[in-house]
Amino acid sequence: MEWRKWYLDAIIVPLALVMMLCYHIYLYLMVRSHPFSTVLGINSRGRRLWISAMIKENHKTNILTVQTLRNIVMGATLMATTCVLLCAGLAAVISSTYSIKKPLNDAVYGAHGDIAIAVKYLTILTIFIFSFFCHSLSIRFLNQVAILVNIPNLDPNPSGDLFLTSEYVSELFEKGLLLNTVGNRLFYAGFSLMLWIFGPILVFLSVLVMVLALYHLDFVPCSSNKEKQSGLSSRL
Structure with a gap:
């Protein structure tokens, strides 16, 4: 009976979320x-x-630019649509009276009362809503880039506007892809939290595996750091 008390949810799930947050803070500091x-x-x-x-080569590469940005927008649109569908499904489950809101009561560790179930579903729903919000903003910025990047002779601008430069377009592009990345990371966190329905222990294990996998994907091996840094630095 001890494993079914509420303190498992109050300790293990926040610990998993803090672990994921600390990893991304560390990743942000390393990127900076x-x-x-x-x-x-x-x-x-x-x-x-x-x-x-x-x-610079707009008259030669305008089709390539539009196709590349279109592919990125389509990916962000797919993620935003998936988030909306998941939010609709979770909202339907929360408002329903079916027993699905209490799955496998005898096998679930931690709290699984009516209030606990409501908190679990609302937390997951909130994560997916924020993921949809990030993807929507990403699509907005990428659509602006698709228009501005095809302006001929952007540097110097024919209108004499010093604010509309290639650096400004690059900043918009970076904001759009940053929001896309944040939306994806929230989406991953939402899937881990969906295991909370079956108990907090699965959430912690899922987040631990996810952090290890993301660390392997986000960081470059030390042997290739200097080579890539020297190559990109010379081009910049």
């Missing part, structure tokens, strides 16, 4: 201080070079 040690930092530098090249 040592960008070439992370995949996000290297990709950011590469995207700025790509935007600059697409603007």
Whole structure:
């Protein structure tokens, strides 16, 4: 009976969320201080070079630019649609009176009363809503980039507007992809929290595995850091 008390949910689930938050704070600090040690930092530098090249060779690469941005927008749209569908399904479950709101009562560790079930579903729903919000803003910025990147002779601008430059377009592009990345990470966290329905222990194990996998994907091996840094630095 001890494993079915509420303190498991009050300790293990916040601990898992704090672990994920600390990892992303560490990732943010590494991107800011040592960008070439992370995949996000290297990709950011590469995207700025790509935007600059697409603007300079606009008359040759305008179709390639539009197709690339269209593919990114389609991916963000798919994620936003998936979040909306999950939110609708969770809202339907919360408002229903079926026994599905109490799955496997005898096997669930931690609290599984009416209030606990409501807190679980509302938390998951909130995560997916924020993920949808990030993807929607990402689509907005990427659509602006698709228009501005095809302006001929952006530097110098024919109208003499010093604010509309390739650097400004790069910043919009970075904001759009940053929001897309945040939306994806929230989506991953939402899937981990969905295991909370079956108990807090599964949430902690899922987040632990996710953090280890993301660390492997987000950071560049030390052996290739200097090579990539020297190559990108020379181009910048």
